[in-house]
Amino acid sequence: MSDAPEISTPSFAMVRTLGLVSVICGIIIVGIYQVTLPAVNANKKLALERQVFKVIPSAKKVVTYFATPTGIIAAEGQDQPPAQGTIFYAVYDEANKLAGIAAEASSSGYADQVRVLYAYDVEKQAITGIGVISMRETPGIGDKILTDQAFLKNFEALDVHLADDMKALANAVKTVKHGTKTNPWQIDAIAGATVTSKAVGRGINESAQTLLPKLVPHLEQLKNKESPHDPN
Amino acid sequence: MTPTKTPPSSFDEFLDGIWKQNPIFVMVLGMCPTLAVTVSAVNAISMGLATTFVLGMSCMLVSMLRSAIPKQVRIASYIVIIATFVTVVDYAIQAISLDLYEALGAYIKLIVANCVLLGRAEAHAAKNPPLPATFNALGMGLGFTLGLFMIGCVREILGAGKLFGVALFGDHFQPWVVMVLPPGGFFVLAFWLIVFAAFRHFGNKRNAQLQGAQP
Numbered sequence: 454m455s456d457a458p459e460i461s462t463p464s465f466a467m468v469r470t471l472g473l474v475s476v477i478c479g480i481i482i483v484g485i486y487q488v489t490l491p492a493v494n495a496n497k498k499l500a501l502e503r504q505v506f507k508v509i510p511s512a513k514k515v516v517t518y519f520a521t522p523t524g525i526i527a528a529e530g531q532d533q534p535p536a537q538g539t540i541f542y543a544v545y546d547e548a549n550k551l552a553g554i555a556a557e558a559s560s561s562g563y564a565d566q567v568r569v570l571y572a573y574d575v576e577k578q579a580i581t582g583i584g585v586i587s588m589r590e591t592p593g594i595g596d597k598i599l600t601d602q603a604f605l606k607n608f609e610a611l612d613v614h615l616a617d618d619m620k621a622l623a624n625a626v627k628t629v630k631h632g633t634k635t636n637p638w639q640i641d642a643i644a645g646a647t648v649t650s651k652a653v654g655r656g657i658n659e660s661a662q663t664l665l666p667k668l669v670p671h672l673e674q675l676k677n678k679e680s681p682h683d684p685n
Numbered sequence: 686m687t688p689t690k691t692p693p694s695s696f697d698e699f700l701d702g703i704w705k706q707n708p709i710f711v712m713v714l715g716m717c718p719t720l721a722v723t724v725s726a727v728n729a730i731s732m733g734l735a736t737t738f739v740l741g742m743s744c745m746l747v748s749m750l751r752s753a754i755p756k757q758v759r760i761a762s763y764i765v766i767i768a769t770f771v772t773v774v775d776y777a778i779q780a781i782s783l784d785l786y787e788a789l790g791a792y793i794k795l796i797v798a799n800c801v802l803l804g805r806a807e808a809h810a811a812k813n814p815p816l817p818a819t820f821n822a823l824g825m826g827l828g829f830t831l832g833l834f835m836i837g838c839v840r841e842i843l844g845a846g847k848l849f850g851v852a853l854f855g856d857h858f859q860p861w862v863v864m865v866l867p868p869g870g871f872f873v874l875a876f877w878l879i880v881f882a883a884f885r886h887f888g889n890k891r892n893a894q895l896q897g898a899q900p
Contacts, residue, residue: 462755470754474762477746478769485773492780500783587787592844593862 729837733830
């Protein structure tokens, strides 16, 4: 091939070929996107519900909302919250009563982002359960946050009540060294998996600090809905 | 390259990729997914099949367009074609299972950068008609899948005590956690490379002996 004299290709031919290839590829990509879109959305909804049902066992229905500084708005099938908005899930039980709030917390752990979903109990003003959405922590060490009973006990009633001015938590959620937990807003770390434990605590603190001040003043709006609007 | 050799049939082209030119154990290409996603047999097979699909489809399209693509813009065209089918696989896996999608993570998108693909498009598909090109690509893909599967099985059995998610041993089994961590990938890959190299070495030796016996 290298011995043959260089055949000069007209520039137009090159542009035409690249254009043709791009058009073919564009059609294929858009086609497959359209075909798979319903299945992908259904999968995402299912995965979310499975997570929510794990942290709030009495859940029957999950409705997505955005909490913004001015109030709560229903997501109506949208994915991305508006500017300064935070996504959360209002969870209703069989009798259509507000069973709790679920929201996502994420922070960087030992290997990658640790993403957890936590349940917020409106009456107790406390976090009453967590579930892991995704993590790549070391098997046998960091992934104990899924199984370690003593660690999960931290989230039976983790205190996150707001300060009187409703601007921030009264006490920031904090992960403390294993065996030194004294207050209900502290998380007792797993011995040997401190980095991952701290990531969970930090994520929950960040998420609760931004979400709850925007959410709690408007809770009545969620409770009073006899039949919550289902965007789906 | 003996002059009397007949052009290889499509089936030979297919088998080439599985054994004689196995992309993992012989050519040692595409090591990024090989080491990264082989923590379980299911992940390994899914990754292998996704790569096989991309390989087959892109080589077919490259081969069909081979006379229309000028030499100067061939790499750009191949990459666009490969990236298209990677996007197709990406959406397809999201539609099939989000758990699998999470497990394979960024490595689905990184199929674009797998040198097996560009290598096949450039070295084979661009010079052959669509049918043999596709056969060769599918063979390569299955060889790749087989390689991933062999590594994935060993790592899952030793690292988690399971195969396809089914526990193989009793409760007393203590998993070798190192096997599902990155170093385990290197250990198992090295082990299989030794096995394959030994096969080839003794195979060549026997051939030489046979030829020596009948001069």
